[in-house]
Amino acid sequence: MSALQPHLPALQVIVPMLSAPLVLLLRDRGLSWAATTLVSLCSFALAVALCLEVLADHRILYEMGSWPAPWGIELGVDAFSVLLLLVVNGASSLALLGAMGSIDRDIEGERQPLFYAAWLLALAGLNGILVTADAFNIFVFMEISALASYVIVSAGPNRRVLPAVFKYLIMGTIGATFYLIGVGLIYLMTGTLNLADMELRIHEVADQKPILVAAGFITIGLALKAAVFPLHGWLPNAYTYAPNMVTVFLAACATKVSLYILLRFDFFVFQPNLAGHDIQFAYFLMPLSLLAILVASTVAMFEPNLKRLLAWSSIAQIGYITLGASLVSLAGITASLLHMFNHALAKSALFLALACLGMSVRRLRLENIGGIARQMPWTMAAFVLAGLSLIGVPGTAGFISKWYLISAAYESGPWGIALVGVIIISSLMAVVYIWRVVEVAYFSKPADTVEIAEAPLPLLLVTWIAVALNFYFGLAASLPLDLSRTAALILMGHMP
Amino acid sequence: MSGAETILASLLIPLAGAVLILLASRGGDNLRETATMVTAIALAWTVWSLIPEVMDGGRPHLLMFQVVPGLEVAFKVEPLGMLFAALASGLWIVNSVYSIGYMRGNKESKQTRFYVFFALSLAAAIGIAFAANLFTLFLFYEALTLLTYPLVSHKGDEKTIRSARVYLGILLTTSIGLLLPAIIWTYLVAGTGDFTPNGILADNLQGPALGLLLALFVFGIGKAAVMPVHRWLPAAMVAPTPVSALLHAVAVVKAGVFSITKIIVYIFGVEHLFSSPSSGWLLYAAAFTIIVASLVALRQQNIKRLLAYSTVAQLSYVIMATAILKPLAEIGASIHMVAHAFGKITLFFAAGAIYTASKKTEVAQLAGIGRRMPWTMTAFTIGALSMIGVPPTAGFVSKWFILAGAFEADNYVAIFTIIASTALNAAYFLPIVFLAWFGREVEGAGPDHGEAPWPAVLALTTTAALTILFFIFNGPVVALESQIFGGSS
Numbered sequence: 001m002s003a004l005q006p007h008l009p010a011l012q013v014i015v016p017m018l019s020a021p022l023v024l025l026l027r028d029r030g031l032s033w034a035a036t037t038l039v040s041l042c043s044f045a046l047a048v049a050l051c052l053e054v055l056a057d058h059r060i061l062y063e064m065g066s067w068p069a070p071w072g073i074e075l076g077v078d079a080f081s082v083l084l085l086l087v088v089n090g091a092s093s094l095a096l097l098g099a100m101g102s103i104d105r106d107i108e109g110e111r112q113p114l115f116y117a118a119w120l121l122a123l124a125g126l127n128g129i130l131v132t133a134d135a136f137n138i139f140v141f142m143e144i145s146a147l148a149s150y151v152i153v154s155a156g157p158n159r160r161v162l163p164a165v166f167k168y169l170i171m172g173t174i175g176a177t178f179y180l181i182g183v184g185l186i187y188l189m190t191g192t193l194n195l196a197d198m199e200l201r202i203h204e205v206a207d208q209k210p211i212l213v214a215a216g217f218i219t220i221g222l223a224l225k226a227a228v229f230p231l232h233g234w235l236p237n238a239y240t241y242a243p244n245m246v247t248v249f250l251a252a253c254a255t256k257v258s259l260y261i262l263l264r265f266d267f268f269v270f271q272p273n274l275a276g277h278d279i280q281f282a283y284f285l286m287p288l289s290l291l292a293i294l295v296a297s298t299v300a301m302f303e304p305n306l307k308r309l310l311a312w313s314s315i316a317q318i319g320y321i322t323l324g325a326s327l328v329s330l331a332g333i334t335a336s337l338l339h340m341f342n343h344a345l346a347k348s349a350l351f352l353a354l355a356c357l358g359m360s361v362r363r364l365r366l367e368n369i370g371g372i373a374r375q376m377p378w379t380m381a382a383f384v385l386a387g388l389s390l391i392g393v394p395g396t397a398g399f400i401s402k403w404y405l406i407s408a409a410y411e412s413g414p415w416g417i418a419l420v421g422v423i424i425i426s427s428l429m430a431v432v433y434i435w436r437v438v439e440v441a442y443f444s445k446p447a448d449t450v451e452i453a454e455a456p457l458p459l460l461l462v463t464w465i466a467v468a469l470n471f472y473f474g475l476a477a478s479l480p481l482d483l484s485r486t487a488a489l490i491l492m493g494h495m496p
Numbered sequence: 497m498s499g500a501e502t503i504l505a506s507l508l509i510p511l512a513g514a515v516l517i518l519l520a521s522r523g524g525d526n527l528r529e530t531a532t533m534v535t536a537i538a539l540a541w542t543v544w545s546l547i548p549e550v551m552d553g554g555r556p557h558l559l560m561f562q563v564v565p566g567l568e569v570a571f572k573v574e575p576l577g578m579l580f581a582a583l584a585s586g587l588w589i590v591n592s593v594y595s596i597g598y599m600r601g602n603k604e605s606k607q608t609r610f611y612v613f614f615a616l617s618l619a620a621a622i623g624i625a626f627a628a629n630l631f632t633l634f635l636f637y638e639a640l641t642l643l644t645y646p647l648v649s650h651k652g653d654e655k656t657i658r659s660a661r662v663y664l665g666i667l668l669t670t671s672i673g674l675l676l677p678a679i680i681w682t683y684l685v686a687g688t689g690d691f692t693p694n695g696i697l698a699d700n701l702q703g704p705a706l707g708l709l710l711a712l713f714v715f716g717i718g719k720a721a722v723m724p725v726h727r728w729l730p731a732a733m734v735a736p737t738p739v740s741a742l743l744h745a746v747a748v749v750k751a752g753v754f755s756i757t758k759i760i761v762y763i764f765g766v767e768h769l770f771s772s773p774s775s776g777w778l779l780y781a782a783a784f785t786i787i788v789a790s791l792v793a794l795r796q797q798n799i800k801r802l803l804a805y806s807t808v809a810q811l812s813y814v815i816m817a818t819a820i821l822k823p824l825a826e827i828g829a830s831i832h833m834v835a836h837a838f839g840k841i842t843l844f845f846a847a848g849a850i851y852t853a854s855k856k857t858e859v860a861q862l863a864g865i866g867r868r869m870p871w872t873m874t875a876f877t878i879g880a881l882s883m884i885g886v887p888p889t890a891g892f893v894s895k896w897f898i899l900a901g902a903f904e905a906d907n908y909v910a911i912f913t914i915i916a917s918t919a920l921n922a923a924y925f926l927p928i929v930f931l932a933w934f935g936r937e938v939e940g941a942g943p944d945h946g947e948a949p950w951p952a953v954l955a956l957t958t959t960a961a962l963t964i965l966f967f968i969f970n971g972p973v974v975a976l977e978s979q980i981f982g983g984s985s
Contacts, residue, residue, distance in 0.1 A: 400564065410681070424673055
């Protein structure tokens with residue numbers, strides 16, 4: 001291990017990426033599942049090792065092939081990357097551990113090795129985005145993860161997944177292209193792709209038009225990939241028709257990684273150099289966040305399809321994350337990053353519970369789960385508890401980030417009270433849309449008399465692990481809090 | 497056991513009890529009920545063992561863990577909380593005896609779930625009682641709401657679900673929408689939410705903002721049922737009667753008024769609040785609730801709904817007494833929690849016993865029932881007298897203290913309200929008592945019946961006796977509560 005220690009950042013990408021073709025060679029579905037799960041767990045272990053290292057000594061820099069930056073590609077891991085590495089690899093591992101039965105239901109056996117290989121590529125791409133410190137490298141990994149996730153989403157059993165994934169593909173490509181255009185313009189003006197180098201050099205040309213245009217392209221492109229309202233159109237159907245386990249994986253991390261790039265780029269490169277950019281950033285993002293929170297929560301309150309309901313709730317929760325960031329204060333960004341972590345916990349637990357339901361119910365709609373709590377008591381109990389975390393009831397992880405978000409909003413100035421109001425109103429909306437599901441599941445009469453069994457044990461176990469984590473990080477929040485605060489300090493440290 | 501261990505034990509015993517009840521249910525109903533009784537007695541024993549230390553001015557405390565810096569789950573026993581915990585745990589024993597009679601007598605379904613959630617609710621109530629800061633209080637407050645939901649919706653039919661939705665809707669909306677912002681506001685201006693003698697806001701918040709914060713707290717704590725957030729309480733009456741009795745006459749509603757009293761005494765500080773005019777509205781809000789709820793009770797035909805509105809009025813007695821903001825009145829407020837608890841649980845027990853024996857739920861059906869159920873109706877009469885405040889019952893003691901406090905403050909609104917509501921209480925309780933004893937039973941109107949099953953009768957007799965005994969032996973409680981202001985902490 002100690003020989004590998006210096007290479008951890010590189011391994012974080014290499015391990016899943018090189019395993020992908022190997023999994024493809026395993027023609028057996030059981031074996032390919034086992035291998036993928038193992039790799040994902042290894043990757044998670046690497047993330048934990050990186051986390052320990054970052055906690056001890058803050059920032060790890062790694063030169064690929066020993067070529068020094070800015071000529072070579074540099075990898076940089078700090079608290080912010082580690083926070084999301086834990087989320088991405090954790091979600092992937094949890095989803096895979098419980099996936100066997102659910103995947104068998106959604107995808108036929110001989111296609112499964114292909115599916116798992118794509119999964120690992122998506123994981124490698126997401127990890128790559130998180131460890132690299134190079135703007136073009138980010139684009140490459142973004143495309144790897146995006147292409148792979150189009151593949152795994154399109155494996156969904158319903159044929160309606162195809163138009164959904166096509167929309168996802170088009171929107172994703174537009175977003176990535178915008179990003180590339182922006183990076184290209186900056187390269188044109190500064191001659192560098194390394195983020196740290198860019199930060200220094202952009203200063204000389206900061207007042208020139210191409211840089212402003214680049215900032216516009218990058219922000220919009222990444223907002224599109226992150227499903228920031230009103231660029232969220234691709235998300236609900238992609239989440240709804242994807243295989244259940246893919247939804248667990250992607251809902252927890254795909255949009256958050258795009259937000260990660262957005263924040264990193266903005267705070268490292270633009271904020272320190274462009275005059276008045278912080279105000280533009282806040283004025284651009286804050287109204288959109290508030291709209292996202294209110295509109296998406298309202299839609300969720302009336303949505304009968306369970307997966308789409310949670311997808312809309314995700315759009316609202318992305319609104320919370322961007323709202324915190326748009327405050328451009330230490331407290332706000334801490335809250336925002338913390339919510340990335342906590343929302344991933346709550347949403348993956350909820351989607352896992354839905355995956356359990358999906359084992360017995362073909363179409364996950366409200367009218368099909370009447371009285372199901374009687375046949376699947378453990379699943380529904382998990383759903384209720386994870387729902388509490390999403391609502392933000394104290395004792396759960398969701399509460400901690402809401403607490404910080406509300407404090408940050410309150411301290412942000414005269415309009416703070418209005419922001420607090422919006423957060424609270426939307427929490428109440430979350431009560432409504434979670435409770436609709438709970439009430440139907442517990443009290444409605446079953447639609448037909450088909451015998452429904454409880455979900456398979458591994459899946460149930462994983463779901464409950466996710467639920468337990470929600471409560472653990474609701475009562476002992478120091479790890480995500482430390483990471484978020486350090487990350488926020490790093491981001492704010494680049495402010496002029 | 498040290499103080500901290502005792503606190504921990506009193507939180508864990510009901511939780512362990514819930515597991516025990518679940519396990520014991522495999523071995524038959526009798527074993528399960530034994531588990532409930534054992535848990536209830538063990539809990540009361542543990543909680544009551546803290547009393548001597550608190551009486552001597554000790555304040556046992558326990559820091560469970562720190563969620564994030566400044567936000568702790570911690571417990572501290574002070575006189576108000578001690579009283580509430582002792583009351584809830586003590587009455588749980590009686591209530592468990594009653595539950596056995598009621599649940600079996602009515603052949604209710606899902607009895608195991610009922611007993612399990614009952615035990616869990618008690619754990620939440622104890623957590624509220626011993627909370628050392630606002631965050632911990634909120635944690636257990638929400639837990640109590642959620643844990644009582646399965647009890648309220650126990651019957652599971654359409655009407656019950658609708659009422660249970662009102663229950664949950666109002667309590668969750670107010671707590672997340674008003675109480676939580678109030679708590680966060682407090683933490684932000686004062687930097688802490690610890691319950692501290694003389695309050696923590698004196699140097700931090702003045703003027704109209706103080707009144708606004710008080711409003712957020714009072715209406716955010718929906719369990720106190722100050723109008724207009726009282727509607728959940730009549731809705732909750734769809735629950736089985738033991739739930740109405742212990743939870744909606746003692747644990748849940750008292751958790752509400754207890755929290756408000758505790759917040760006014762230990763967060764705002766009585767003197768600070770007394771000197772700021774913006775908080776004056778609370779007295780009027782409470783007085784309004786008392787009068788209006790009594791008027792509504794006057795028109796109720798259903799016994800349990802009548803009792804619910806009477807509870808709404810009686811809860812606001814506590815709020816009003818607190819709002820007089822004089823030490824004597826604060827003591828009166830805490831004593832009224834006890835007095836009302838004894839009286840109202842007796843009334844609910846009686847209503848449930850009548851339902852069990854005869855399936856009667858309306859006031860008009862009670863004509864002449866005193867001759868069939870003499871024990872039950874005697875207890876009912878004692879409870880009713882206590883509500884009115886006639887000596888020798890518990891209700892008289894607390895009214896005495898509240899009135900004394902009102903005179904001390906020259907608060908004529910409070911004095912008038914107490915007098916008026918006493919008249920109203922008499923107006924809706926005495927006709928029932930009269931009807932039950934002296935009315936003529938309609939021939940063939942119902943089945944031939946006697947008393948309810950003996951555990952139910954035993955329980956209601958006990959609480960009726962307590963109502964009278966408290967008139968005589970209230971010294972220790974008064975001594976305990978005097979420490980809110982006199983004792984060290």
